[in-house]
Amino acid sequence: MKTQIKKYYPLLPVYAAYLILFIIGKNMTGMWQLVAMLLFYCALGQAFNIFLGMTGYVDFGYVAFMGVGTYGMALSISRLADTQMGIWIIAMGFLLAILMSGLLSVAVGAVALRLRGAYFAIATIGVNEGFRFLIEGARIWNGSEGIIFTAQLNKILGREAASALSTFWADVMVLIIAALAALVTMVYMRSKIGYALTALREDEDAAKVMGINVTKFKIIAFITSAGFAGLVGASAWALKTPYVFPPEVFEIHYTVEGIIIVLLGGAGTLLGPVAGGLIYGISKYYLAIFLPGFQLLIFAPIIIIIIVMFPEGVVGMLKVRLNNTIFERFII
Amino acid sequence: MALLELEKVTKRFGGLVAVDGISLEIKQGQFVGIVGPNGSGKTTLFNCISGVFFPEEGQVIFEGQDITTLPPYKRAPLGIGRTFQIPRPFASATVRENIAVGAMFGTLGNQLSVDESLDQADIIIKRVGLDEHRGKAAGTLTPVEKKLMEIARALAMKPKLLLMDEAMAGMHPNDIDEMVAFIKKIAEEDKIAIVAMVEHIMRAVVGMAEKVIVLHQGAKIVDAPTKEALQDPKVVEVYLGHPPEE
Numbered sequence: 001m002k003t004q005i006k007k008y009y010p011l012l013p014v015y016a017a018y019l020i021l022f023i024i025g026k027n028m029t030g031m032w033q034l035v036a037m038l039l040f041y042c043a044l045g046q047a048f049n050i051f052l053g054m055t056g057y058v059d060f061g062y063v064a065f066m067g068v069g070t071y072g073m074a075l076s077i078s079r080l081a082d083t084q085m086g087i088w089i090i091a092m093g094f095l096l097a098i099l100m101s102g103l104l105s106v107a108v109g110a111v112a113l114r115l116r117g118a119y120f121a122i123a124t125i126g127v128n129e130g131f132r133f134l135i136e137g138a139r140i141w142n143g144s145e146g147i148i149f150t151a152q153l154n155k156i157l158g159r160e161a162a163s164a165l166s167t168f169w170a171d172v173m174v175l176i177i178a179a180l181a182a183l184v185t186m187v188y189m190r191s192k193i194g195y196a197l198t199a200l201r202e203d204e205d206a207a208k209v210m211g212i213n214v215t216k217f218k219i220i221a222f223i224t225s226a227g228f229a230g231l232v233g234a235s236a237w238a239l240k241t242p243y244v245f246p247p248e249v250f251e252i253h254y255t256v257e258g259i260i261i262v263l264l265g266g267a268g269t270l271l272g273p274v275a276g277g278l279i280y281g282i283s284k285y286y287l288a289i290f291l292p293g294f295q296l297l298i299f300a301p302i303i304i305i306i307i308v309m310f311p312e313g314v315v316g317m318l319k320v321r322l323n324n325t326i327f328e329r330f331i332i
Numbered sequence: 333m334a335l336l337e338l339e340k341v342t343k344r345f346g347g348l349v350a351v352d353g354i355s356l357e358i359k360q361g362q363f364v365g366i367v368g369p370n371g372s373g374k375t376t377l378f379n380c381i382s383g384v385f386f387p388e389e390g391q392v393i394f395e396g397q398d399i400t401t402l403p404p405y406k407r408a409p410l411g412i413g414r415t416f417q418i419p420r421p422f423a424s425a426t427v428r429e430n431i432a433v434g435a436m437f438g439t440l441g442n443q444l445s446v447d448e449s450l451d452q453a454d455i456i457i458k459r460v461g462l463d464e465h466r467g468k469a470a471g472t473l474t475p476v477e478k479k480l481m482e483i484a485r486a487l488a489m490k491p492k493l494l495l496m497d498e499a500m501a502g503m504h505p506n507d508i509d510e511m512v513a514f515i516k517k518i519a520e521e522d523k524i525a526i527v528a529m530v531e532h533i534m535r536a537v538v539g540m541a542e543k544v545i546v547l548h549q550g551a552k553i554v555d556a557p558t559k560e561a562l563q564d565p566k567v568v569e570v571y572l573g574h575p576p577e578e
Contacts, residue, residue: 192436192446195425199433202422209382211408211437211489268424323467 007190010270010332014182017274018042018175025171036171038281040236043178044254045261045273047232050185051225052259053267054194055218056201057120060255061108061127062229065101066237067249068131069230072097073238074147081152089156094234101230102223104131109222113215116204125252132250146245153242162242170239177235181228185270188224189332197221201268264306266313270332275314279306333396335360335525336381336493341390343376350376351387352550358493361523363516365541365558367530369570373550374529375417378495381527382414383407394493411439413491417498417529419478423471427462427481428453430470431488438489452488460484460514476507487518494519496528512540538562546570 018039025035048062076093085092112123136144153162188194196217199207207214237249257280265276283302287295310317319331336358343351351373358364368374379385381392383404392400394410413434422430431453435444444452457466460480465473470481479499486494499515500508519526530537537544537558544561546554548570554561561567 190446195429195433195436195446198425198429199422202424203420205384206416206420206422207433208404209384209408209414210433210485211405211441212433213403213405 006329008186009329011182011186013271013330014274015179017271017278018179022172022175032168032171034281034285036174036240037285038278039171039174039178040232041257041261041281042274042277043174043181043232043236044229044258045265045277046178046181046185047225047228048258049225049262049267049269049273050181050188050228051221052262053269053272054185054188054197054201055221056267057113057117057218058259059124059222060121060252061124061131062225062258063252063254064108064128064131064250065105065226065229066233066254067128067246068100068104069097069233070237070244070249071141071147072100072230073234074149074244075141077152077156077238077242078147078149081149081155086156090239093238094231097230097234097238098227101226101233105223105226106219109219113218113222128250128252128255132246135246135250144246146243148243150242166240166242170235173235173239174232177228177231182270182274184224184228186332188221189270193217193220198268260303262313264303264313266310266315266317266319269313269315269319271318272313272315279314334358334393335362335395336527337391337393338377338381339391339393341377341380341387341392343373343380343385343387349550351380353390354547354550354552355390356545356552356555358525358527360492360525361519362525363519363540363542364525364527365530365537365544366527366547367534367537367544367561367567368547371549372547374547375497376550377547378414378497378527378529382412382495405437408437408489408491409439409441411490411492412495413438413486413489413493414495415479415482415486415497415499417501419475419482421470421473421478421481421485424469426467427465427470427473428457428467430481431456431485434485434488435490438491440490449488456484456488459518460487476503479503479511483515487522487524490522491524493525493527496526498529500530516540534562 021035021038025032052058073093076089076096080089080092108124108127112120115123135141141147157165196212199210199212200214200217204214233249238244261276261280262273264279265274266272283299284295287298291298306314315331322328322331334357338354338356340353340355341351342349342353354377366374376385380387383402386401391398394412399407422433428450432449435449435452436446457463460483462477462480462484465477470478473481483499500511503511515526518524528541541558544556544558545552546561546567553566553570554564556564
């Protein structure tokens with residue numbers, strides 16, 4: 001039993017980081033906004049890492065899963081507001097978010113995961129834009145007018161609770177989702193799924209000959225990662241700001257941010273997305289304050305320097321440095 | 333019953349016939365060398381057996397089961413293991429993890445948990461003498477160590493048939509002798525049939541194979557016990573050309 005628990009030690013630094021973030025945000029005035037942003041980036045990294053980091057496949061359409069998740073929550077709240085379900089509508093929204101992003105990932109994965117490496121990446125670039133134009137063009141879910149559900153949310157929760165949801169509880173939910181994504185990552189890493197993913201990331205042909213059904217494991221990682229993206233969209237976007245417009249939630253910018261966070265922190269590591277999310281979020285926030293207008297100019301070289309210095313990411317480097325020390329068992 | 337049977341297997345790439353109607357039989361526990369110059373179809377033949385390619389004609393039968401079009405990941409659990417000419421380790425994973433992957437998805441894959449697979453890996457690491465490299469990332473090993481690790485990884489699959497692609501290429505003659513002795517020992521202890529592909533290191537073939545199959549331009553030209561095969565005039569011709577005329 002004790003050895004079983006020991007295997008999950010690497011979760012400790014991850015959860016410690018989230019706890020510290022939460023305490024800082026809760027107790028220091030004016031900090032919650034920054035903390036909320038950092039939590040969002042950590043959650044995005046943690047979710048994306050399950051696919052991008054563990055399989056080594058780059059999905060440029062990843063934000064589509066967050067967008068669809070946002071719609072899941074929006075649809076649940078706007079369509080069910082007149083029922084007597086009360087707060088369960090939010091739970092329904094999360095369920096719908098997972099279902100919709102999961103379904104989309106099955107559809108995309110069934111086609112695109114037959115391709116490898118750069119071809120996969122190129123194939124997925126279109127997914128995001130395609131889905132956005134499908135919604136707008138075919139006028140699905142109100143098309144380009146989007147869904148505004150402020151009134152329905154107020155009706156379900158009451159004005160005060162709805163406001164607390166958008167300023168505080170939505171961010172707490174993002175934190176919980178990030179923590180869950182970390183837990184799932186850890187469980188995968190300690191199971192055959194993790195070993196299979198490592199093998200196929202390093203050498204897909206060798207993995208096949210070793211008896212690994214690579215397609216199956218890629219799809220497992222893809223669906224899991226997409227499901228978490230849907231949850232992040234549902235809470236960080238739909239609950240935080242009670243409206244959804246296609247151009248805002250299908251914005252490729254977030255995919256790129258997710259890729260940077262994962263690579264910066266250390267692809268395929270557990271702690272990496274947290275490190276990457278914090279480095280990315282903090283530098284973006286303060287550069288915008290101290291050097292408004294120049295932030296990207298400074299930011300780009302910082303990222304390049306980190307990637308060049310630590311090609312395995314910050315945590316990848318730490319892992320090597322801490323090998324054979326007592327910290328070894330905490331860093332994965 | 334033969335462990336592996338190939339019946340008139342043909343594989344073409346466009347107009348090129350890489351493997352041309354080859355039939356052969358490998359018995360359980362047998363040590364067979366496949367010899368042939370560069371481009372004679374050895375690797376393609378291996379790929380047809382391990383499932384990387386499906387042949388256009390003919391059948392591949394393993395333990396009485398037709399596996400001609402079975403995907404590679406389904407062949408490994410049946411007991412077909414393979415090593416590569418240029419080792420292909422899972423570079424970022426440790427030696428121990430690499431070998432454990434073999435146990436996890438090999439013939440005992442369904443019965444072994446992750447922990448049991450790691451225990452299996454430890455046993456095999458001891459056996460092949462990689463103890464000091466156990467926790468190292470596989471990518472950091474020397475080429476010879478990588479070869480050894482790849483063999484260990486294949487052994488962890490507990491295969492009935494092990495296909496070795498140029499296992500000795502690029503090795504020092506002393507290392508070759510050691511490797512040959514080691515492989516022979518393992519094969520006998522575990523009753524694994526080994527099919528070793530050899531391009532030019534005859535030393536390895538003579539040292540271990542009971543039977544030699546010689547390929548030339550995609551076709552099988554000789555299939556005989558080792559000594560006989562190497563003296564066959566056709567083999568001499570393929571390797572050395574015509575004897576000089578007086």
